[in-house]
Amino acid sequence: MKVCLWDTRVNDVQKDFAGGMGVGMPTGAGGARSRFIRHLYKRDVRPTALNFAYLVAVLKQLGLEVNYCVDEIVPADVFIFNPALLSLDLEMQTIEKISAQYPKSKILIVGQVAYAMADTIAQTQAENVTVVKGEPEQLLFKWDEILQTNQRIFEVGVVADLDLLPLPDWSLFEFRKYRILYDFWRFPSTFIQQSRGCTFKCNYCPYIMIESKTRFRDPVLVAAEMQHGIDRYGFESFKFRDPLFGLNRKKALQLADEIGRLSKRVQFSIETRVDLMKKETLEALKAVGLTSITIGIETPDEHTLKKYDRVAINDDRQKDFVRLCRSMGIRTVAGFMVGFPDDTTQSIYDVLNYARKVNPTYANFNIVTPYPGTQFFNEVKDDVADFDFQNYSVYKPVMKYKNLTAEQVKELHGKCFSKFYFRSRYFKENGRLLWPQVNRFLPSAETESVGTGEVKQPLRSAA
DSSP states (O other): EEEEEOOOOGGGGGTTTTTGGGGGGOOOOSSSHHHHHHHHHHHHHHOOHHHHHHHHHHHHHTTTTTHHHHHEOOOOOOOEEEOOTTTTHHHHHHHHHHHHHHHSSEEOOHHHHHTTTTHHTTOOOSSSEEEEEOOOGGHHHHHHHHHHOOSSEEEEOOOOOOGSSSSOOTTTGGGGOOTTTTOSSSSSSEEESSSOOOOOOTTTTTGGOOOSOOOOOHHHHHHHHHHHHHHIIIIOOEEETTTTTSSSSSHHHHHHHHHHHHHSSEEEEEEEEGGOOOOOOOOHHHHTEEEEEEEEEEEEEHHHHHHHHHOOHHHHHHHHHHHHHHHHHHHHEEEEEETTTTHHHHHHHHHHHHHHHHHOSEEEEEEOOOOOTTTTHHHHGGGGGOOOOGOOOOSSSOHHHHHHHOHHHHHHHHHHHHHSSHHHHHHHHHHHOOOOGGGGSSSSOOOOOOOOOOSSOOOOGHH
16 A cells, blocks of 8 residues: 655645744844845755654554655555644645546645644645544554545544654655754754643643543653664654653753763753753753753743733843853743734834843744634734735744734844844854854953843834
């Protein structure tokens, strides 16, 4: 039996991000500086979605012939789609073409978007379509049932024991090209997981749609996957896709011990919350190759955080954490959100100014994007101005705003990027992390600038 994993990079989609809903790239709006920042983003060649690498391994274990196709249709008995919001329209059109061209073939639609929009997707006119609602890797245990069902939606739940899954298989992808420059300077890079799920309740977050608890893998098996990646694919860097790395401190420290036993030193990055990372844990991870930490700061406005069920963290604690990481030689990638329905010019500048005070190695400014299937989407549905999911990149405004126009939000968003990066204090404090290979040529970094460099002059067009 031949299986085709169908994929696309339309709209610059990066399918593994935003909990599997996918993100795009900055638009470059706002002038030459913004276009330059877009250019820097596009230097990355991010890996294919991790669930597809797992599916290659799963399907091979089931004895099936697997092909990976990007923007083309080849004959197959089963086609599997993993749409992101940005690519959903194109993928649904492709599904209808396949259904007409190969009426006897089965078409499966998997992933987070399929889970969130199962009822809508199942209304397609295409025949022999089944929306697999749950984790795609459940195909390992339910393959025969899914092939035999006539149901448009088939619920499969989650993998009860992640240690039962085969190691992800990257052999069908262009893995030698993978590189994530904001985290690493050694390549190729890949994705990996120690855990799945999130125990927090942020109502805008897609991570908690399938389940709101965390499942862990055996740290020994995670390290074995890293060793396999080194030996089989030549991976030099590993980006952990856990939304809460370090939730179980004991497992994080055990994993650090196991990484230290690998046959060669690698680089790796994690995503976590500031309040989960103690200095001792950072030291243990740094000692075996930690280069970068992604944290979600979102906004300094505690009222906004509480409104959307985000557990706030003290401002000083966030600044101290970034400073600590910088002193240890660890990059920080901080996420900030602008474009809430109540935002004003000043509130967006408040986010920018706070980002400049915290001064992480990289700041990523996302425009608030309501994801179908989340509580937030249901709450603000009447305030959504644009339901064209091709624009749901987190870099385009899609909401109705009480105090701003969409064009003003777009312009302010572009200015957040340019006014964060193009300033002397940014380079003075982060230069050693941005260019670690030339550290010996840089001046001593014994002290940090205490100036905030607040942006006080609003944009004329947004006044």
